[in-house]
Amino acid sequence: MPTAIAVTGADLVLPPTDPQTPPAAVLPGPETRPLDAAVADLRALTERDGHAIVVCPEWAPPATAQRLHAVRSLLESDRIAIVRTALPPLGTAVLVRQLRQLSVCDFSPGVLASAARLLAHYVYAGAVLGSVARLDHVPVGLGSHLKGWLPGAHFAVLAGPEPRLVRLGSGGSGGSGAGPAETLPGPAFTTDLVLARGQLTTDWPTTDLAPAWRVRAVQEASLPESSPRWWGTGKLVEFAAHLPDLPVLHQLVSSVRRETCHWCRMELIGDRCGFCAAPLPTADPAPATR
Known part of the structure; x- marks a missing residue:
């Protein structure tokens, strides 16, 4: 029986990559x-699938x-995991789809819930922005904030796993505003790239980024x-590079030592339980010898 994967918004549900990927349950907000x-x-x-993993950014x-924790308390259930992630929206949707893919495999609910932190390190999430003047989630210097007010300026921003910002120039092409060292x-590793287009017109993710990252599709x-x-800003094109194949995801999670x-x-x-969030106890230091 697959573990249920739930999300806090319908916009975090991407189409499945194959017929075996189950859908995600959408839990409406308290409003x-x-x-x-x-x-x-x-x-x-939980009655249908045994356990539920809820991804809450x-x-x-x-x-x-607060609503999710209240519901879990009222149900007095130890079969509900609330998984938090700092990934931006499209990266979060990619992570949710990977958990959906893995939910049909032979992993226990505890391994699946704690695997979310591992998988997030392999999602390269970013965006091309028309301005960084109001960008709060990624560290940006004062100079970039000031340049973000310039008309026509485009920025390539990587939120994770390593934050980075590059100014692209007025046309959204790396050649006009970013030197060879600014990438x-x-x-x-081999990835696929998901693109989501906002109100910014640029082909930089497909013409520059995808070849540089050797994206497969x-x-x-x-x-x-x-x-x-x-x-x-609404003037953006969001992107997320990720491990697309289920066998690779399965091997990645299987390669990590399991604990209780x-x-x-x-x-x-990993070092933290995905259900109760208790950290893995550290080994007691060896007694000093005289």
Whole structure:
């Protein structure tokens, strides 16, 4: 039985990559769904699939996370994991789709929930922006903020795994404003690229970025509703390079040593339980010898 993957917004659900990828359950926010209905939604999800992993971005409204924790408390359930991620909207949607892909594999719910932190390190998420004057989620120097007010300026910004900003020039092409040393650090592994176009007209992600990163394929997606707010402008083209193939994702997660959470007894990988968030105990230091 696949573990249910849920999200806090429909804009974080990308089309599946294959017929075996299950859909994600969308949990409406507290502004549109009363508490008793939200409790019924998650109860039905866990009764149907056994366990539920809810991906809630760190940038979601505080009321959204508070509602999820309240519902889990009211259900008194240890079968609901609330996974937080700092990835921008399109990167979060890519991570959600990877969890959906892996949910049909032989991983326990605990391994799947804790795998989200591992997978996020392999998502190269960024955007081409018409301005960085209101960009708050990625460290940007004062000079770039001032240049962000210049008409026609375009910026390539990488939010993770290594934040970076490059000014591209008025045409959105790296050749006019970025020298050879000014490039976005790309993945050292084969990826596909997902693009979501906002109100900015530029082909830089396909003409410059994709060849530089040796991208295997490019897919277009709808711009997440939350993207303009996250990036500080609607004049953008958001992108996310990711590991697309299920066998590769499966091998990546399988290669990490599994532990048992000392608190809730769920299986996990990494240093923190995906269900109760308890850290993995560190080994006691060896006693000093005389």
